[in-house]
Amino acid sequence: MGARLAKTALFDQFARVGKALASGKRLELLDLLAQGERTVDALSRAADLGLTTASAHLQTLKQANLVETRRDGTKIYYRLAGGDVAALYALVRTVAHERLPDVGAAATAYLGPETESVTRDELLRRVEAGRAAVIDVRPAEEFAAGHIPGARSVPLDDLADLLADLPADQEIVAYCRGAYCVLAHEAVRLLRARGRQAVRLADGMLEWRLAALPVETADQAVFDVPSALRTRT
Amino acid sequence: MGARLAKTALFDQFARVGKALASGKRLELLDLLAQGERTVDALSRAADLGLTTASAHLQTLKQANLVETRRDGTKIYYRLAGGDVAALYALVRTVAHERLPDVGAAATAYLGPETESVTRDELLRRVEAGRAAVIDVRPAEEFAAGHIPGARSVPLDDLADLLADLPADQEIVAYCRGAYCVLAHEAVRLLRARGRQAVRLADGMLEWRLAALPVETADQAVFDVPSALRTRT
DNA sequence: ACACTATTCCACAGAAGATTGGAGAATGAT
């Protein structure tokens, strides 16, 4: 009988998920989608892909059921299929960083010189003590899709203009998408260059959500994390 | 400047891990390695691959640093690089099962009709109450590499012969490699056909290890699971 | 119905990956 065939078929099914994760561009798309839903056009520009190429990659992800779509007029919004997908993406990054020495180098090359950071716990502690103001330096749409409660939206592009609005007597904690997002690094560098006390959250919104910490949002949830997959503190 | 280039390079690094997971055969190899180290020859036979093909896949896994090797005479033993790799493999399977409807069908086709199962907690409870005897139906080498404390090694191939040795007044709980391993299913079917009270552990050694439950072993640990990645109960 | 926008589908060329057989390297046994 075809026990061997059936086993191969089963593992080939598992591999569909692996194949979906087997491209840097698709991981980049998942990274963006972890922040909230987006149109094909927005994704193609954010990931620096041709429109048709982005569409093809999104189809690949969709065929693996890692993302879902919603139509609104002529636009099609893509979103993650669930928190398990976000957890899987995060674990791929973690394992890559743990196992591949080159990841450290590539991360430094992209993120620039290390900037001072605080953990999620430390951020909560400092905010509670009134010692820190939290700013979300991601684009405004991502802030709208969900942010750390009490954080103020200050997209990196606007940071220089809004400097005067930021409290001068408090430390500023900047955060962005996640552990490998460049925005908070640049925000801290800019703020420090202007003489402000600034640090960044060590990771970002992705990890915040995976830890099932409270999220403030205008509209619906981006994804919920199954309790079994929540980050342990 | 090359911010775009650096970002692409970083995500391509992450994708190295994804690419390693992008083949059913490689996932099958990881599945075997999660039970303990093995030689290339043993792996190629267990996964039904040509020797050179198996070697090539193992090289791919090794270049992604998901596995490590050890030489003993003319033989080369492969093993998982760490518990994080096991956790990643398990999560790929979980997400695949969660997201892809075909996985359920493929699993049933391979495993056969559903057999009654108990959870890890329930197993521990029944053993403590003296109501159940636990048998490990994996090949003897895998038992030697680590097993549930108190379990008896009864490889599936020997089960029919050893039937008389098994307690007739206790329920028998059979377990094997993990959630998609066929051995425990077949053991339960055989035992029931012979009129024994038998159930299987719902998953297996892989998930037992990921939950950081105690493991009894003659030699060294197969892998340790970082506390952040342990299964939540 | 017509123009317009957003996205997918199709066809192609080049790149990358899988499988196989045979040669070659490392080790152990005689």
Next chain:
DNA sequence: ATCATTCTCCAATCTTCTGTGGAATAGTGT
């Protein structure tokens, strides 16, 4: 030394994936 064992490396072939334009499709606004 020589030979057997075990595995890796190499070359050839075949398949799959990726990126790109251009055509086709679905929906909006006039």
